[in-house]
Amino acid sequence: MKPNEEYEPRRQMSLHEVRTYMICNFDRPLNVTTLAAMANLSPSYFGDSFKKAYGQSVMDYVTSLRINHAKRLLRETDMKLREIAKTIGYSDEFYFSRKFKKEVGVSPSSYERVSERKVAVYSPSLLGHLMVLGIVPVAAPLDAKWTPYYYQQYQQQIAVHLKAVETPWNDDDQEMMLLAAKPDIVISHIVLPETTRQRLSAHGIDVLTLQSSGWREQLREVASYTGKEAACDSWIAFYEAKAAAVRADLQSVLKQDKFAIIRLYRDGIHLYNNKGMKELLCDDLQLSLVEEETEPCNRPISLEQLVSLDPERILLFVCLDESTRINWLTLQHHSLWRGLRAVQDGYLYSLPSNPWYEYSPVAMNRMLDEMLLMVTGKSPNAIQGVVHGAPFLCEL
Secondary structure, three states: OOOOOOOOOOOOOOHHHHHHHHHHOOOOOOOHHHHHHHOOOOHHHHHHHHHHHHOOOHHHHHHHHHHHHHHHHHHHOOOOHHHHHHHOOOOOHHHHHHHHHHHHOOOHHHHHHHOOOOEEEOOHHHHHHHHHHOOOOOEEEOOOOOOHHHHHHHOOOOOEEEOOOOOOOOOHHHHHHHHHOOOOEEEEOOOOOHHHHHHHHHOOOEEEEOOOOOHHHHHHHHHHHHOOHHHHHHHHHHHHHHHHHHHHHHHHHHOOOEEEEEEEEOOEEEEEEOHHHHHHHHHHOOOEEOOOOOOOEEEEEOHHHHHHHOOOEEEEEEOOOHHHHHHHHHHOOOHHHHOOHHHHHOOEEEOOHHHHOOOOHHHHHHHHHHHHHHHHOEOOOOOOOEOOOOOOOOOO
């Protein structure tokens, strides 16, 4: 149903269609009786059904639509309070002010003066952008198993924990959780479906879809949108200085050593790299790989091919499923594997998926720390001191 389209009394509407009508016409007089009639339901049954489906009572949902739209008008226009009240469906600006303070916690005038945009993110890796800017999101994917690092850091600070495994944007449960957090903006790596953007917009929620592919440029996009440019510049300068220092430490140890990144999955061996690893190893640290891949890869190779490459050092991922585990235990007894130079010299480094599969400023920083510790034995944490005895074989 289009905005401000008249309801046809003779046509029965579904619950979803009634909600769409509410989204498009929140500035009109709305009440449970009228809306229930659209669905040909009793007011009580309609009210119960709506709350079960969308997590809010009918009128709380209407209020949420109106107040969120008012927040956007306060942020983006110079409209007076009486004009905003009328625009969102309230005839009395004082009633609007009371409703606004009850919902938001501050008066409209206070919100306009000191408001800092409340941010939500849908992708776990975007937490790695917000952290370095000093932004605590109101909603983000958090889970003790799937995002342990961010879960430990943020579980008490973030009110709404979205599903950590990315789901389609038409997931109603996920959307209800997101709306409950009342963000002003949702930041996303991907372009959201137009229907989703419209629903978020109806709730006064802006969507920032990152246009850049590199983490530095993405961070600058987020910083520009949230007014954190100074924090962004400071953090990137910190990272570049740290990367230069780690690069010098590694090159003094590695000389001309070449790395192979290997991923074991089920009964296969794969020559692997992803965007973050490629940038970290080749660009930031200027290390050499046995085969230069211009794009992220996960290319199957045989053990014989790996032997022919015979890298000085191996970075190893072992997937956690049972069949891969059996393959890894078997491989360690194979004469060709045991004959690899990296294995014999103890230059075999086990990598966890976290942070090595993530692409974000925080993940890149953590990978710098791990490379320094694995190769040189120097701990990036001053409290831990120095781990002696490098090179060493990481336990797998």
